[in-house]
Amino acid sequence: MKPVISLYKKEFLSYVYSLLSYIFIVIFLVSLSWLYWQDVFLVGQVSMRDFFRLLPWFFLFFLPALSMRIWSEEKKSGTIETVLTLPISDVQAVLAKFAAATTFLACVLLFSLPIPLTLSSIGNLDWGPVIGSYVGALFLGCAYIALGQWVSSLTKNQIVAFLVSAAIAFVFMLFGMSFFTSSGGMIGTVFSTISTYTHFESLSKGVIDLRDVLYYVSFIAVFLYANVLSLGRRHRSIHTYSQPLLVIAIAVILNMLLSPINIRLDVTAGKQYTLSKASRTIVEHVEDPVTVKVFFSKKVPQDLLALRRDVEDMMKEYKRIGGKNVIIEFLDPKPQSDVENEAEKYGIPAIQFNVTSKEKFEVSSGYAGMVLLYQDTQETIPIISDTNNLEYTMTAAIQKMTRNEIPAIAFLSDHEVAKTQQVQQYLSQQFNVSSTTVDTLENVQNIVIAGPKKEFSDEEQYAIDQFVMRGGNLFVLIDGMNVSEQLGQIQPNKTGIEKILEAYGVIVNQDLVADFASPETIRMGGSGSYQVVQAYPLWPRLVSSGFNNENPISSRLQQTTIPWVSSLSLHGSDQTSVTALAKTSSQSFGFTDLTSISPEAIRTPDSNSLQEQVVAALISGTIKSAFTNREKPTSVDSSQFVSETTSARVFVVGNSRFISDDLLQQGSIENALLFVNAVDALTQDNSLISIRSRNALNRPIDPLSDTKKTVLKYGNIFSSVIIVLIIAATSFFVRKRKDLKARKMYA
Secondary structure, eight states: OHHHHHHHHHHHHHHHTOHHHHHHHHHHHHHHHHHHHTSHHHHTBOOOHHHHHHHHHHHHHHHHHHHTHHHHHHHHHTTHHHHHTSSSOHHHHHHHHHHHHHHHHHHHHHTTTHHHHHHHHSBOOOHHHHHHHHHHHHHHHHHHHHHHHHHHTTOSOHHHHHHHHHHHHHHHHHTTSHHHHTTOHHHHHHHHHHOHHHHHHHHHTTEEEHHHHHHHHHHHHHHHHHHHHHHOOSOOOHHHHHHHHHHHHHHHHHHHHHTTOOOEEEOSTTOTTSOOHHHHHHHHTOOSOEEEEEEEOSSOOHHHHHHHHHHHHHHHHHHHHHGGGEEEEEEOOOTTSHHHHHHHHTTOOOEEEEEEOSSSEEEEEEOEEEEEEETTEEEEEOOOOOSTTHHHHHHHHHHHHHSSSOOEEEEEOOSSOOOOHHHHHHHTTTSEEEEEOGGGGGGOSEEEEEOOOSOOOHHHHHHHHHHHHTTOEEEEEOOSEEEETTTTEEEEOOOSHHHHHHHHTEEEOSOEEEESSSEEEEEESOTTSOOEEEEEEEEEEEEGGGBOTTSTTTTTOOEEEOTTOOOEEEOOOSSEEEEEEEEOOSSEEEESSOOOOSGGGOOOOOGGGOOOOEEEEEEEEEEEOTTTTSOOOTTSOGGGOOOEEEEEEEEEESOSGGGSTTTSOTTOOGGGHHHHHHHHHHHSOSHHHHHHHHTOOOOBBOOOOHHHHHHHHHHHHHHHHHHHHHHHHHHHHHHHHHHHHHHHHHO
16 A cells, blocks of 8 residues: 555655646636636626636646646656556556546645635625535546546657547537537437536536436546556456446446436535425325426437436425325427327427537427326426426425415506516416406405506595505505606606505605615616616615515525615504615615716715615504594595504515516516515415525625725635745745755765
8 A cells, every 4th residue: 555655645746846737727727717707796696607617618628738647758758667567556556646636636626715715705605506516626627637547548748648638528528518419319318418518517506416426437437447458567358358348338337227316415505406395395285196297308409408307306306205196297299299289288388499400400399398287276387497496386386276275466457557467477376366456455465556656546545554454465666756767857756655654654765776885787878879788876786685684575585676766764663563674785875866867967975974775674563544643535434444453564665666577587586586575475474485585596796896896806816826836835945855855865
């Protein structure tokens, strides 16, 4: 064992004492960091996704350069005979050199740790994908080192070893690209399976899957074994040449046998790829079988192949928890088949994508949707585009089908309210969603008043007040100022609802809040004109530090953009609880005298007047009627007047645009989670909130000054260089001392 350790130390120190190694490290880290930090503050997210998206491409050059000398240099200098005559086996020699190169690679990756540490200090970084990406990077690096080590054993020329290693690594990486996988079917699956990039992407999500680990271990083992055989110490025979094929066959068979086994470690925050406790509870209490039919074409591009695997893993989780009460069926809707007809019957449409056929791109179609069946009810998920919200959608569908009574919520349709069809469609997964008018409030328990522009009469205000007094839940999304986007004009919005809310404990101020530390970045410029992207303070971007982390409505939110929002002033009492749910940053100001929404019209106020602005609140507990000390309309029957309620629940936001159809992107509800969570919390249990909020993708950077951004950017780019230079100087000093000591000893 001692000779093995000696060889390992010799190889590792050869990297440490080599000036060329440090030059490569500096170029590698500075180039990678420079490209990554160019867009970090522009994107505004604490994520290393872009860093690790670049990393495999840098590995194509860095790792062949690292491994090209492992055996080539020994052959060229003639020292390979010395190595092979050591009292160690070929296997031990190969493993010692591989371990030394791998250790050096791990040290290089450690030099990039200042980046995630910096990100975690300026935002709520999810360490799961970071850990998974580092694990994936180490496995990918080890795979390329094993490949390069084998190629190095075949030639004396290091340049040849470098070029051949880089070319083969590039091919293995290319197998995972759409050029190869877009053909779909079995061929696309094979290319995707043998690609080093596909498995790295899987680990980068923050899920350490046994199948990905097994792939890399097999890849490394095959090329290390090929390296052992290439040394040629033993007598070659027909069996010797057949052994590599046998090893490859064993690796392939092992991967195929274990591919159905779903053993993985989810290290993401909130366990995003593992069924939540809420889902498990709901599924475990299903009394009759729920049948889930997944219509997913087998001949699809690579990105959908990866999605299919994730969907299959999730279905296995549901089956494991639900047991006999969850029946999973995976169906391939081939053209003009009964399965395709069945998919169309359930409302699952065909989706189009590009495939390659006969060396050209063609448009093909396939299916990626599912239907859930329970007794005589069904819920359809027409298109599965990703798995981010699939758990919520499925669990919500199961709960809706299996519950005895479905809660109802009504959106006020008169008084020129905002258009909210997209959020209504989303809520329909769990609620019976309908429209109502002030005249029919007695028929509903939950009403939403979103962005009214027409003033409510005294009689209508009275009806809304008495609705709350009778125990109804009220959701008010009201704009303190009317903003005309076309004309750029601003004017106070007087609806009469403000009087009711003020009596309950919330004043909707007639102002527009500007957040100078956390503005949203938007495109400015009208249709046909030159558009520019710039920070716009009148669209405050609320981040995690601005949400109330003690209330389930807001505790898990990461980001919400609220355009042209008005501030709220809160004044509760001993019996009435008025809770602030969301605030802007401390660098905010409420403008009451703006005449235009143009960026040029926004002046920077005195720093002493900047402060946090409350923009969302919850009123609960005992509240008195707004008409207790106010004259009641003569046209109403006041004999049934209710003067107070002990179970009030009123949700208020000084803005309605944040859930409007104009703002919400197609298929994304994330910006409206504050409102959707409030609906869940006030109308039913909080279980689904935990599922929905944990899958929020936005993790914004905390508000920072331009100076601090510059310091962080260049500090991270060059900090690794400083660390490397310190280590290089230290190693040079240590080596020089050893040389002097040796000279004195043998002088």
